Amino acid sequence: MRIGAIEAGGTKFVCGIGNENGEILERVSFPTERPEVTLANVIAYFRDKEVEAIGIGSFGPIDIDPSSPTYGYVTTTPKPGWGNYPFLPELRKAFDVPFGWDTDVNAAALGEATWGAAAGLDSCLYYTIGTGVGVGVYAEGKLVHGLVHPEGGHVLTRRHPEDTYEGFCPYHGDCLEGMAAGPALEGRWKVKGSELGVDHKAWEIEAFYIGQAVAGAVLLMSPKRVILGGGVMHQMQLFPLIREQVRKNLNGYVSAEAVLAGIDAYIVPPGLGDNAGLSGSLALGLRALEASAK
Ligand code: ADP
Numbered sequence: 001m002r003i004g005a006i007e008a009g010g011t012k013f014v015c016g017i018g019n020e021n022g023e024i025l026e027r028v029s030f031p032t033e034r035p036e037v038t039l040a041n042v043i044a045y046f047r048d049k050e051v052e053a054i055g056i057g058s059f060g061p062i063d064i065d066p067s068s069p070t071y072g073y074v075t076t077t078p079k080p081g082w083g084n085y086p087f088l089p090e091l092r093k094a095f096d097v098p099f100g101w102d103t104d105v106n107a108a109a110l111g112e113a114t115w116g117a118a119a120g121l122d123s124c125l126y127y128t129i130g131t132g133v134g135v136g137v138y139a140e141g142k143l144v145h146g147l148v149h150p151e152g153g154h155v156l157t158r159r160h161p162e163d164t165y166e167g168f169c170p171y172h173g174d175c176l177e178g179m180a181a182g183p184a185l186e187g188r189w190k191v192k193g194s195e196l197g198v199d200h201k202a203w204e205i206e207a208f209y210i211g212q213a214v215a216g217a218v219l220l221m222s223p224k225r226v227i228l229g230g231g232v233m234h235q236m237q238l239f240p241l242i243r244e245q246v247r248k249n250l251n252g253y254v255s256a257e258a259v260l261a262g263i264d265a266y267i268v269p270p271g272l273g274d275n276a277g278l279s280g281s282l283a284l285g286l287r288a289l290e291a292s293a294k
């Protein structure tokens, strides 16, 4: 079986071919330019690949409501040319195959639930802490869409008592993204996160914010696993600090073994590593193919 996968990011696109076991057989990557240029590259890549379906995990915001007239569009992004752009409809014109279409973080959550750190579980949350913060939600065996799509990167946070950084989110200032995404580390400490030593105070403050948000999400969604990915989470010393913050915030109220003695196996890095995005898009394509066969 050959399934196409598109990891559509704001800075680069990764396209690849995979199979039903989650194996990526080949891949290419190119920078994200104006949509006409980028999609011409995508179409040229898949043209002779004979894929049975294509899955797309896309940067957003995007329209994922199948009943909407603008289903498959990128909606309000400031990225030149991409605002209100019919991404999925343009690809459908080029390929007559079933398409899977979802947010990049929902795709990553599905990939992790299918082949990665949440394999075999029917729920998980996937956070990416990178240029921004995004959250993918998988519950009872399905990706959650809701009204628009979950935007758990923008939940409000309680301030760390020693933190005077104002937050960079243009909408909320000191929401989770505003306080904890990569640019917040740089804004607060005046150097890139990757240049801060592992013992720097930065990581305690970083874990304070992420731990709050994750504790809130555990209370709201009761996920069976929480996966933390993205560039900032390459700082592995954050994991024990975040687990500690989550435990502190829950304070014994959620009495599940998973968040008590088992927390090391509950809040984890992506099992698919840096393949989470492309594998997730592959999983979306596979589900689209299965749905079309019913
Ligand atoms: P994107 O979110 O754009 O898809 P990434 O997940 O790689 O991409 O996130 C990029 C952000 O993560 C940047 O703000 C960068 O400074 C930060 N970052 C990348 N690597 C590290 C690292 N090792 N430690 C801390 N921050 C990092």
Ligand code: ZN
Residues within 6 Å of the ligand: 153, 154, 169, 170, 171, 172, 173, 175, 176, 177, 178
């Ligand atoms: Zn915000």
